[in-house]
Amino acid sequence: MTSRHLSDDRLIELCMLEAPSMAEQQHLGSCCQCDARRARLLALLDDVSDVAAAQADAAFPPERLARQQARILSHLQHDGRPARVITFPAAHAYEPIASRRRPGTRWIAAAAVAGLVIGLVAGRFGHDYSLGRPGPVRAIVARAAGAPEFRAAGSSGTIREASTDLSDEEFLSEIEIALDSPTAAALQPLDDLTPLPWEVR
Amino acid sequence: MPLSRDSQLAAEIKALVAGGERDAARDRYSDLVARQQRRAVRIAYQYLRDAHDADEAVQDAFVKVFTHITSYREDLPFEVWFTRILVNACLDLRKSRARRLRWAVPMSSATDTTPTDPPTRDQSPEQRLVSTERAKEIATAVESLPGRQRTVFTLCHVAEQTTAEVSQALGLSEATVRVHLFRAVRKLRRLLERE
Numbered sequence: 003m004t005s006r007h008l009s010d011d012r013l014i015e016l017c018m019l020e021a022p023s024m025a026e027q028q029h030l031g032s033c034c035q036c037d038a039r040r041a042r043l044l045a046l047l048d049d050v051s052d053v054a055a056a057q058a059d060a061a062f063p064p065e066r067l068a069r070q071q072a073r074i075l076s077h078l079q080h081d082g083r084p085a086r087v088i089t090f091p092a093a094h095a096y097e098p099i100a101s102r103r104r105p106g107t108r109w110i111a112a113a114a115v116a117g118l119v120i121g122l123v124a125g126r127f128g129h130d131y132s133l134g135r136p137g138p139v140r141a142i143v144a145r146a147a148g149a150p151e152f153r154a155a156g157s158s159g160t161i162r163e164a165s166t167d168l169s170d171e172e173f174l175s176e177i178e179i180a181l182d183s184p185t186a187a188a189l190q191p192l193d194d195l196t197p198l199p200w201e202v203r
Numbered sequence: 204m205p206l207s208r209d210s211q212l213a214a215e216i217k218a219l220v221a222g223g224e225r226d227a228a229r230d231r232y233s234d235l236v237a238r239q240q241r242r243a244v245r246i247a248y249q250y251l252r253d254a255h256d257a258d259e260a261v262q263d264a265f266v267k268v269f270t271h272i273t274s275y276r277e278d279l280p281f282e283v284w285f286t287r288i289l290v291n292a293c294l295d296l297r298k299s300r301a302r303r304l305r306w307a308v309p310m311s312s313a314t315d316t317t318p319t320d321p322p323t324r325d326q327s328p329e330q331r332l333v334s335t336e337r338a339k340e341i342a343t344a345v346e347s348l349p350g351r352q353r354t355v356f357t358l359c360h361v362a363e364q365t366t367a368e369v370s371q372a373l374g375l376s377e378a379t380v381r382v383h384l385f386r387a388v389r390k391l392r393r394l395l396e397r398e
Binding site: 046050057061 | 361
């Protein structure tokens with residue numbers, strides 16, 4: 003063991019974590035190479051800790067530390083104390099909620115609820131109704147697909163005809179192809195800005 | 204193993220709080236804050252690289268320590284318990300900073316770095332050291348370490364904790380702590396050592 007040079011990891015351990023064994027001490031005493039490696043590593047680590055300490059100390063001079071300590075202690079002083087109850091002026095004394103409510107507000111609330119119900123019913127009806135007929139978008143796509151100039155472009159692969167009977171697999175592969183196109187790269191900053199579902203809580 | 208002075212102080216504060224003597228406990232706690240504060244800001248600053256965030260994390264950690272002092276176990280060194288709370292405070296702050304940055308429009312590319320003031324005649328020795336070329340190299344190298352490696356290296360080297368203590372503080376196995384430490388030192392050596 004002592005005749006072989008010390009490994010890098012062992013040197014790190016000796017510089018940071020443990021004292022060398024007797025055999026290692028003897029080796030370091032006789033092997034200039036290992037001793038120099040250890041000295042270099044020690045100097046490097048000293049430099050790093052000096053700089054780390056100096057950076058923190060420069061950012062936190064004694065006055066800042068004193069202010070920090072005062073804030074901590076003041077926070078603790080207020081901690082655990084019951085909250086102060088602020089008395090309101092007599093003019094705003096307690097009144098029953100029902101008496102403060104103006105009669106007009108009931109009508110506003112009723113109108114809002116009625117509007118919501120009508121909106122939901124109309125939306126549902128409109129949705130059901132549109133399922134049976136070609137909607138405006140479908141009609142446009144169908145017309146575009148039928149137009150000669152689009153048929154020509156579609157054959158070259160630049161515009162694909164919209165199809166309503168795609169399977170899930172085909173649909174996903176269409177998305178992948180679209181994402182590989184160079185124009186999708188322009189949307190990358192927008193994608194970066196958008197939180198992922200698991201990041202939103 | 205004899206308790207450190209800080210562990211003894213923490214045990215006294217715990218007893219005072221348990222006995223309902225909160226004011227006396229707070230007085231004793233100010234001594235403990237004064238003893239640990241410098242070390243705490245060094246760890247937090249090295250970890251967060253931002254003075255405001257480090258300030259907030261340290262304050263948060265000290266307040267949490269006092270609030271939960273009754274759960275302090277006297278068989279553990281106070282430094283280890285405190286460091287664990289401090290590291291968690293730093294992690295929380297880092298997460299919230301990442302969330303903030305995600306929605307913030309960058310004003311300039313230099314917003315995240317410590318502003319470099321022009322050298323003045325009344326610079327402290329620390330400021331003079333920090334402004335040297337070598338210090339900048341070292342700071343950049345440490346900053347380039349992956350998060351876990353930097354945390355472990357900071358705790359082992361700057362906070363001078365043993366790998367066993369760091370493993371307790373971070374909830375990692377001691378072997379994992381050693382692996383991160385070795386990788387961190389190897390990388391720093393590669394970046395900084397001059398033949």
